[in-house]
Structures are given as C-alpha cells and as structure tokens.
Amino acid sequence: xxxxxxxxxxxxxxxxxxxxxxxxxxxxxxxxxxxxxxxxxxxxxxxxxxxxxxxxxxxxxxxxxxxxxxxxxxxxxxxxxxxxxxxxxxxxxxxxxxxxxxxxxxxxxxxxxxxxxxxxxxxxxxxxxxxxxxxxxxxxxxxxxxxxxxxxxxxxxxxxxxxxxxxxxxxxxxxxxxxxxxxxxxxxxxxxxxxxxxxxxxxxxxxxxxxxxxxxxxxxxxxxxxxxxxxxxxxxxxxxxxxxxxxxxxxxxxxxxxxxxxxxxxxxxxxxxxxxxxxxxxxxxxxxxxxxxxxxxxxxxxxxxxxxxxxxxxxxxxxxxxxxxxxxxxxxxxxxxxxxxxxxxxxxxxxxxxxxxxxxxxxxxxxxxxxxxxxxxxxxxxxxxxxxxxxxxxxxxxxxxxxxxxxxxxxxxxxxxxxxxxxxxxxxxxxxxxxxxxxxxxxxxxxxxx
Numbered sequence: 001x002x003x004x005x006x007x008x009x010x011x012x013x014x015x016x017x018x019x020x021x022x023x024x025x026x027x028x029x030x031x032x033x034x035x036x037x038x039x040x041x042x043x044x045x046x047x048x049x050x051x052x053x054x055x056x057x058x059x060x061x062x063x064x065x066x067x068x069x070x071x072x073x074x075x076x077x078x079x080x081x082x083x084x085x086x087x088x089x090x091x092x093x094x095x096x097x098x099x100x101x102x103x104x105x106x107x108x109x110x111x112x113x114x115x116x117x118x119x120x121x122x123x124x125x126x127x128x129x130x131x132x133x134x135x136x137x138x139x140x141x142x143x144x145x146x147x148x149x150x151x152x153x154x155x156x157x158x159x160x161x162x163x164x165x166x167x168x169x170x171x172x173x174x175x176x177x178x179x180x181x182x183x184x185x186x187x188x189x190x191x192x193x194x195x196x197x198x199x200x201x202x203x204x205x206x207x208x209x210x211x212x213x214x215x216x217x218x219x220x221x222x223x224x225x226x227x228x229x230x231x232x233x234x235x236x237x238x239x240x241x242x243x244x245x246x247x248x249x250x251x252x253x254x255x256x257x258x259x260x261x262x263x264x265x266x267x268x269x270x271x272x273x274x275x276x277x278x279x280x281x282x283x284x285x286x287x288x289x290x291x292x293x294x295x296x297x298x299x300x301x302x303x304x305x306x307x308x309x310x311x312x313x314x315x316x317x318x319x320x321x322x323x324x325x326x327x328x329x330x331x332x333x334x335x336x337x338x339x340x341x342x343x344x345x346x347x348x349x350x351x352x353x354x355x356x357x358x359x360x361x362x363x364x365x366x367x368x369x370x371x372x373x374x375x376x377x378x379x380x381x382x383x384x385x386x387x388x389x390x391x392x393x394x395x396x397x398x399x400x401x402x403x404x405x406x407x408x409x410x411x412x413x414x415x416x417x418x419x420x421x422x423x424x425x426x427x428x429x430x431x432x433x434x435x436x437x438x439x440x441x442x443x444x445x446x447x448x449x450x
Contacts, residue, residue, distance in 0.1 A: 030057050030082060036064040055080040062087040079108040086112060090119035098144045110134060118142055124152035130159040139167035147173045150188070150209070157189045157214070164193055168210075170201035178205040178229070179212045181236035182243065188213040196221045204229040204297075208237060218247045223294040228266075228302040228309060238314040240268065240295060247292065249319035255351075256292065257326040262335040266297040266311050273326055303336050310337055316344040326354040331363060332395060338362065342370035346383040355384065356391035364394055364401045364428065372409050373416060385418040389444070393426040401428030407437040414441060423447070 033051055055061075059082055086109070090099045099120040106112070106128035114137040121143055122129055138160060140148075148156065148171075157163065194216045199207060207226045216222075222244060248256055254272055261267040270293040303309055315321060327349055331340070340363055349355075357367065373382055394401030403425055410420050422444030430438075430448050438446040 030059045032060040033058055034060075034062040036062060055083070057082055059083065060085040062089075064089045064091065066091040081108070081110055083109045083112055085114040087114075087116035088118070088120055089116070092119045092142060092144075098142075098146045100146060104128065106132070113137065115139070116141075119144070121146040121148075124148045124156065130155050132156075132160050134162060135160045136162050137165040137167075138163060139165075139169070140171040141167070141169040143171045144173070147171050149174045150213070153210075154188045154213070157191065162193055163191055165196045165198075166191070166194060167198045168200075168202070169198075172199075172202045172206040172210055175206040175209040176203070178208040178233055178237060180234040182208075182212050182238065182241035187215045190215045191220075192217055194220050197223065199224040199226070202226060204233070208233075211241065218250075219292070221291055221294070223291075225296045225298075227298045228300060229306065230299075230302060231305065233306045233309060235308050237308060239266070239297060239309050239311050240293070240314040242314055242318045244293060245315045245318060245321060248321040248323045250323070252323045254323070255325040256323050257328070258321070258324050258349075259328045260311060261330045262300070262311065263330060263332040264300070266300050268293050268295040268311065268314075270294075270324075301336055307337070312341050312345060316341055316348045318348075320348055320350045322351050324349050325351055326356075327352050328356045330358045331360065340366070342367045343383070346370055349384060351386050352384050353386050353388040354391075355387055355389070356393075358393040358395060360395055361401045364392065364403070367392075368403065368406060368409060371413070373412050373418075375412075377416060382413060382416050382418045385416075387418065387420060389422040389424075390420060391424045391426075392428060394428045401425075403428045403430050404434065406430070407434035407441070410438065410441055425449070 031054060035048060035051065051058075056079075058080055061083060062085075064087075088101065088105075092098065101117075101120050101122040103123045103126045105122045106115075106126070109128075109132075111134050112132060113134055115132065115135060116137075116139040118139075118141040121140070138156075157166075191214055197216065197220060199210075202210075204226050207224060211222075211224075222240075248270070256270055257273045259267070259269040269291065271291040297309075297311075340359075342363075346352075357363075359367070371383055371387075392401070392403065406423075410423070413420060421442055423438060423442055423446045425446070425448045427450060428448075435446065435448065
C-alpha cells in the first residue's frame with residue numbers, strides 16, 4: 001500500500017495510537033498534519049514531539065492547543081523547506097490567555113505560502129516574521145495584548161511582496177486614531193498583488209487608520225464589517241475611500257451591480273453583473289470570486305454625529321461610476337438621514353440601465369423629481385440617460401406612495417431619446433389614465449402590485 005495514503009494525519013477525531021501508526025507507515029511521504037486536539041496527556045505530548053521531529057517532510061501543519069498544553073508545542077523552530085501552510089491556534093479561556101510564540105518560530109520556511117495565527121504571535125521584531133517573501137495568505141486573529149503596533153505590522157507586510165490574501169480579526173487594537181481623511185500623505189505599505197482584504201472586530205478608527213495607510217491593486221476585494229464610531233469623525237472622512245470607486249469609473253468591458261442597504265445597518269456590495277454572489281466561505285479562498293466591495297457598518301443611528309459618513313458621500317461626488325449598470329437600494333424608516341441625494345446619485349450612475357429602489361413616500365417624490373427633464377434639456381443633461389428598467393417599492397411602514405405624473409416624466413424622457421422600457425410599481429397609487437398611457441409607451445410593459 002502506498003505510503004502517501006497514510007500521510008494525512010488528523011489527530012481529532014483519530015485516536016493517538018492510530019495516528020502514530022499512520023505516521024510510521026507514511027515513511028518518506030510528505031505530511032499534512034492537523035494536531036487540533038486540546039490535551040496534556042503524556043501520550044499526546046509524546047506524539048507531538050514525534051511529529052515535530054518529522055518537520056522536514058511536513059507540507060501542512062495545523063496546531064491547536066490551550067495555554068496549559070501549549071508549552072509542548074514551543075520546542076520549535078520550524079526548519080522545513082517543504083512547509084507550505086502553517087496554522088497555530090490557542091484556545092482562549094479568557095482574554096489574557098494569548099501565547100507568545102518563540103522568537104525563532106519561523107526558523108527556515110522559505111516556501112511558506114499561508115500563515116494563520118490565532119490567539120498567539122511571535123515577537124514582531126523577529127527577522128523571520130519580516131522576511132516571508134513566498135507568503136500569499138496571512139491571517140491574524142484574536143491577538144489581544146499581542147497585537148502589533150502600526151509600525152510592527154507595516155514591517156511584517158513590507159516583507160510579504162507576494163501577499164494575495166490578508167485577514168485581520170480583532171488584531172488592530174493598537175491602531176488609531178482615525179486620520180483626517182483617506183488621503184494619507186505617506187503610504188506605509190504597498191500591496192500590489194493583494195486580491196482579498198478581510199477585516200472583522202475592529203473599531204472604526206482602527207479600520208480607517210489601517211486602510212488609509214496601505215495601497216492595494218484596483219481590482220482587490222475589500223470585505224469589512226465595522227461599527228460606526230460613537231464620537232464624531234473628521235469632516236473629510238467617508239465610510240469608504242473614494243479611491244476604491246475609481247475602478248468603476250474606468251472604461252471596462254465588464255459591468256457591475258451596486259447594492260446599498262440602509263436599514264438597521266449600512267451595507268455596500270459591488271459585484272460583477274450576472275455573476276452569482278457567493279457565500280463568504282466560498283469566495284474568501286477562491287481566485288474566481290467576483291465581489292469587489294462587501295462592506296457592512298453597524299449602528300447607523302450614529303450618523304447623526306458624523307453626517308460625513310453618509311454612504312453616498314463615498315461615491316456620489318467624484319468621477320462617475322460608468323461601469324455600474326445595475327443599482328439597488330433598500331431604505332427603511334429607521335435610517336436617520338431622510339433626504340437622500342437623488343440628483344447626485346443619478347449623475348454618478350450615467351450608464352445605469354436597471355434602477356431598483358425600496359423607499360418611503362417622501363424619497364419616492366424626490367426621486368421622481370430627480371428623474372424629471374425640463375422641456376429644453378439636451379440629451380447630454382438627461383439624468384440616467386440609459387435607464388431601461390425602473391422598480392419602485394414603497395416600504396410597508398410608510399403611507400402608500402403616489403406616482404401620479406410618472407407618465408409625463410417617462411414621456412418627456414422618451415422625447416430626448418432616454419426611453420424607459422419597463423416599470424414595476426409596488427405599494428404606490430398609479431392613476432388609471434397614467435397606466436393606460438404607460439402601456440402604450442413602455443415596450444416591456446408596466447406592472448403595478450399592492
């Protein structure tokens with residue numbers, strides 16, 4: 001029987017005696033070892049030592065332990081040219097259980113491509129942690145008191161020129177305060193190959209400090225989940241850097257969909273039009289994901305203290321987003337900013353052809369006014385001139401909407417060449433005379449539902 005059949009050893013749920021037998025039968029084959037078991041028995045710790053003696057042929061090593069059993073795993077360094085993936089995780093029983101790893105942890109791992117540290121960290125001044133030229137994936141999680149300072153993290157990232165994926169979870173506790181704007185005078189780190197950045201469990205000031213100090217490629221995916229700050233922020237600071245939206249201002253063959261939810265949280269999502277939106281676990285490690293921005297901000301009521309963080313400020317006042325062809329908005333009455341910038345929004349989306357909104361009656365009236373054209377307007381001044389399909393839904397907790405006069409708006413737009421083809425209206429009153437006219441104008445028809 002081939003020795004390679006015994007080379008994938010997972011100590012949980014495999015009993016230690018069987019795992020030892022697998023190790024013996026693997027002979028000279030490369031090893032994938034997962035010691036994901038919390039135990040301090042003599043048998044287990046002895047097996048751990050046997051595994052560590054085989055590091056020269058280990059390709060993947062995953063170590064999970066509590067603080068009480070971790071000393072047995074501290075007899076490293078890792079000197080293994082074969083090692084490609086390393087995960088070291090400490091099970092935290094309280095907030096002070098983080099484990100400092102040996103300074104020489106990453107002794108000689110020249111081909112290490114993936115490093116995952118959870119609840120533990122080496123010295124950030126260690127030369128080995130600052131020279132991982134082959135690393136493509138870095139995940140730092142639950143570091144607590146061991147979290148790096150900004151300068152320490154910059155030193156690590158400068159030593160990873162091949163980095164494609166960066167996950168930071170509860171690891172920026174020493175960052176802050178928020179910068180005055182996203183336009184930092186000096187970029188601390190350039191990450192030209194980064195494809196995916198994921199951030200969780202960080203305060204807004206920490207998030208803004210970090211993101212304003214790095215430069216990533218235009219097609220990087222930004223995936224963040226951040227609470228809005230309880231205190232006011234600098235007036236020039238927006239939720240997302242406007243530079244992230246420049247990608248959608250360039251002339252491109254592919255088009256994108258922008259979803260914006262303003263409810264109990266603020267959510268931006270931008271992804272390739274027509275592509276299935278994948279679950280987080282599906283696309284985080286995939287080279288084929290199509291989402292470009294996936295940002296969630298909690299506690300939107302705090303916008304009252306920082307109106308500059310209104311989500312429209314991030315993309316409505318710069319270069320038009322010419323590659324966005326579908327826009328969807330959901331607005332609930334709990335959202336604290338009542339007057340949305342419809343004129344600026346339509347100007348920012350000159351090539352949108354599908355516009356779908358769920359809103360209150362007040363904003364419905366303002367949107368219709370923004371879509372209106374004056375008698376002498378030229379085709380260049382028509383708002384959203386390529387709009388083909390319009391979906392209007394009035395929220396249930398608002399009084400019924402009224403779209404009286406929409407037939408005039410659509411008819412006047414058609415005279416300029418901006419011909420709408422389809423209209424869907426939900427929970428809004430449409431006079432019968434307007435309905436008859438619209439059925440004659442709209443090629444794809446009109447649909448009205450309660």
